[in-house]
Amino acid sequence: MAVTIIVMACLVAAATAGVVPATPITYATTGYHGAPDAKVVVEDYNDHPQYSFSYKVHDVVTGDSKSQQETRDGDIVQGSYSVVEPDGIQRTVDYTADSHNGFNAVVHREPLGANVASVTKVAAPISYAAAPVVHASPVFHTAPVVHTSPFAYSPPIYHH
Template sequence: MALKLVIFSCLLALAYGSAVPAAIAAAPVVAAAPVAARLEEFDPLPQYRFGYDVADSLTGDYKSQQEERNGDLVQGSYSVVDPDGTRRVVDYAADSINGFNAVVRKEPLVAAAPAVVAEPAVVPARIAAAPVAAAVATMPPLL
């Protein structure tokens, strides 16, 4: 019974607390003072150039990027070493007329060594045949 009384009291307090007094409801709304817009300078010909290289032999993380912008033309390239042992290189360009274009190529990390083919050893026929004949002679007869 005490729990019902506490719940009823809370609901009653909530009902009285949510009512807006007439004096506040009838008060005129005052507009906030206009905030002066901060004008930022517009660069009609933005230019930048940056690049970085990462070579971490502990983790095997090798990558690099270079990029240059002159107005609406952005050109650059990046490379990353893939897990298959090749380096993926992406050359890209972007402008307002052609959009973004990229050319991707894969390069081996090390030059391939010339393949060495081992020639089979030449064994004289009389030496190779002797153990086979001896093995046949010592086999027990089949019943």
């Protein structure tokens, strides 16, 4: 009973939040198996998309240095990105993508020399020590052994 109440409360909360539509969805069925009709409505379709963006980061404190630029004109994308690796080598990737040739990239690597501010991150060495192993002696709980026999000796009883 409690589970039913909780499930109903969750459904009401989802319906009021807009996750579940308040009105039931009905599908027009076609064919023997009753598959729903697929109707795709795309309102904002751009048959020739165009954009251009770029960014650059150079943080002296952390040593992070990277950049990227990209342009798109229809189905043709051209761009490049670069990053300074921890060993002081700058990796630059120039790339193009289109529907005829696919994605192509050319990678260049060049040392930057002494004029690059590099930050060496040094972490304190971590030493691991195994926890001490204590071997305890086995504990034996022994009770006194009492041997009784039906032929045990008992002193005679005297009556006065």
